[in-house]
Amino acid sequence: MSLDKATVKNIANLARLEVREDELDHLAGELSNILQFVEQLAEVNTDGVAPMTSVAHMELPRRRDEVTDGNYPERVLANAPERIDGFFVVPKVVE
């Protein structure tokens, strides 16, 4: 798969990464190379093979429904770039 600039722009937008117009060509080439490299997987016969999402051979552990955490807003907000009255603050979102 060879990526064009529009596709690179689109995925950069999905990933919320600002990419300068003059970087697009280089990035498109680089990403296309990488995709060509990984596309060698196409030659592997995977018929009937179940995708492996985890190597952990165990059951999903479950917690009891108890309040054991939270109630420490200072720890949550300690690194906030901007905060007012216990809220995180971002540029206004217009719906």
Add this chain to the structure above:
Amino acid sequence: MSYVIEGETGDWELVIGLEVHAQVISKSKLFSGAATDFGAEPNTQVSLVDAAMPGMLPVINEYCIEQGVRTGLGLKAKINLTSVFARKNYFYADLPQGYQISQYEYPIVGEGEVILDMPDGSTRTVGIERLHLEQDAGKSLHDQHPSKSFIDLNRSGVALMEIVSKPDMRSPEEAAAYITKLRSILRYLGSCDGNMAEGSMRCDVNVSVRKAGEPYRTRAEIKNVNSIRFVHQAIEYEARRQVDLYEEGGQVVQETRLFDANKGETRSMRSKEHAHDYRYFPDPDLLPLNLTQDYVDAIKATLPELPDEKKERFIRDYHLSAYDAGLLVADQATADFFESVAKGRDPKMACNWVMGDFSAAMNRLGRTIDNPPVSAANLGGLIDLIADDTISGRLAKEVFELMVETGKAPAVIVDEKGLRQVTDTGAIEASIDAVLAANGDKVEQYRSGKDKLFGFFVGQVMKATGGKANPALVNEILKKKLG
């Protein structure tokens, strides 16, 4: 009673599907131990996991799984013994992880059904497509500052059940009935409190229109419609908009729309449209959720009697109409109240009282069934007094109001106020004799054929006895004496 929109080009049918987000009742969040209570100070009910601090990991709450299974069983749905949590990736200020942990390809619950009780007493079945568990996002407040939005993560990570219906509804009324019934089932199950005002139940409405017999046309999704009334309004507006659009030669585009409750209209949310691609993939921080049939069966064994079964039983055992039974079972506490009142009594009379004067008083006083204006025992006692002719039905209404006012038992009120019905034939005869004697001219007129005067005599006797004479006896003796 099919619902159609009459357009220039003919009749249009509505096709409606609903996605309901129901907040799971649990003490702590789906993947963290922070509390879920509504209305706490901002960012207090937030763990490091909910704030998506670097290196934080999710651990699932077993009770939320149970609630999901319980709800699935209540919707007569297939429980999937293996389900998978997936990440739904998108950026938003109140979505700390940059993804929502949800279920995508493999939800915990598959197909089921909800039976709607329509106002005319008929029923309709709406298919359930799936139910899955997912995390709620935080809350953005846009009205606190001229140029900033404020973010509170208290809700972040609270467990939600997304319940997706099939596109089986054909009118706003059916959509309303669906939400009402679904909420009733969730409340019976104790899996969601159904409080739409606090946002613990939220609806996305999918609407399309078509000519009869056509395949489905393009649908619009109206997001976050937060009351049954708004669902009704939003559907009506959106359907009309789509019909007008088609008839003007336009096309409906698949998009997300917002319902503006102030203007009563829907409008496009183009800002949210741009490049939606959620890039779902199985969450590598979690493993597939495997359940055993034994686990599911054990939950099944604890299910309460649900509204549909209860309704059937009320029709069968109490001989109530489908309509009455449907109304009574909509709320579990009301149904229980009714059953306490009806026990050993005439069920129809119990139903009439519960749905009539009792409900009216409750609404008037802003009380709830958990804090009723009159206890079930007292309401039952009142019905007993009617049944054994201690008081007449008409007097009973007065007694009921006094019960509401004073909280006293009906028998006490009857005694205190001397309202006990007179069933002593001697006393009634004496009253009648007195009335007849005082109205000799009317007696003559009656006897010469003026039948209508019978009511006058009854009225006079009742007046003379202070309304306490047993009306049936009065009638009987009067007829004999005048005969």
Add this chain to the structure above:
Amino acid sequence: MSELTKLTMAEAREGLKAKRFTAVELTKAHLAAVGAARGLNAFVTETPDLALERAKLSDAKLAKGEAGPLEGLPIGMKDLFCTEGVRSTACSRILENFVPTYESTVSGKLKDAGAVVLGKTALDEFAMGSSNETSAFGPVTNPWKRKSDPSVKLVPGGSSGGSAAAVSARLVMGATGTDTGGSIRQPASFCGLVGLKPTYGRCSRWGIVAFASSLDQAGPMTRTVRDAAIMLGSMVGYDPKDSTSANVAVPNFEAALTGDIRGMKVGIPKEYRPDGLSAEISKLWADGIGMLKDAGATPVEISLPHTKYALPTYYIVAPAECSSNLARYDGVRYGKRVEGKTLDEMYAKSRAAGFGKEVRRRILIGTYVLSAGYYDAYYIKAQKVRRLIADDFAKAFETVDVILTPTAPSAAFGQGETDDNPITMWLNDIFTIPTSLAGLPGLSVPTGLSADGLPLGLQLIGRPFDEETVLKVAEVMERAAGFTAVPAGI
């Protein structure tokens, strides 16, 4: 150079117990070494005050006979572990000023065991790299020098390059690493160390900045196999806060070092001999096989047929997970924020300014392979091949007890020596990535020097949760190899 910094953990443990020196003296000697070796850029953040305070506590505990297994031993902490009250950066601008209000499970366990943390060691940004050159805070220099040209600054490998350089230069006795595709083993090989990536699930991931959740695993980097066993014992264990943490018994790893591997079958995978494998590495491997034979083990040729697909599989799976894991760095709750007119603009600017080139590249690739229309062709396909790779190992372990391979295709290279093609750099991990995909324990042990005088390591791979066999065989090889070389100036 103080004699104290030349001790192994095992020796220092005995010395402290015998009161030949104190934990404070040991710490001070190492802090002095740290100060003298700043040119290596091994540390991102030094915490000498905390270290001395902790060392005093260790002396008190030692005096009372309450010493933990690592009491008073100076270590380095890879700056991917979140440490309460101490800046934790992942060597990224985006976390440059991030001070966690919590302590990762593994770093907490090490502190509880008495370890004295001297500071946070450098890494490739978000652990993405094989040379430590992607760090936002400058490259780390390998203390080893080429005989042919000692003036060339070599990379320590990556991503745990700061840890590797610090241990190798005797600034700390051991250090934590994390390994996603080789990030412990490859730098261990480059710096002449023992580096162990345990079985996936052995160490809790809670509080470690995530790169690729299905692969990330913490492990020890030390100068001897015994030290790796000692340190590992204080890092592992079930953690209910990590849903992929394995609830398995924790053995006494040190007790596994019996020196007896007679009768053991050692798998030699034929696919790890690709065209172009250097003669030097081939010989190293052959020598290693010889050592095991001499110790009474039997080499068995095995086949891991999907080996060549491990690298492309990894470069779908790891970027996919990283693209999602790094979405939380959005400038809202912590980390770098570059203001924008809109929320989206703020995100895009903050993330562009906060992430370096390699991280951005991987986020973009990961975003692409998960996107609509490509998910099946890339991500699902990779997950299927991943199973085939894991199955290859499972099949091999039906007949062998442990597998021996080279750790890396070369010795340490010079800073800035690789070309611009990212895939060239990725090839460094060609021998370590299959193990990571299969979640198996892998250990690199130094067994020889290159012609140019640089250390080279061999990798031992074990069955799931059989770190004991891996350590046991490694110790036999360590002894047989008699690897005594040290970096220049030590």
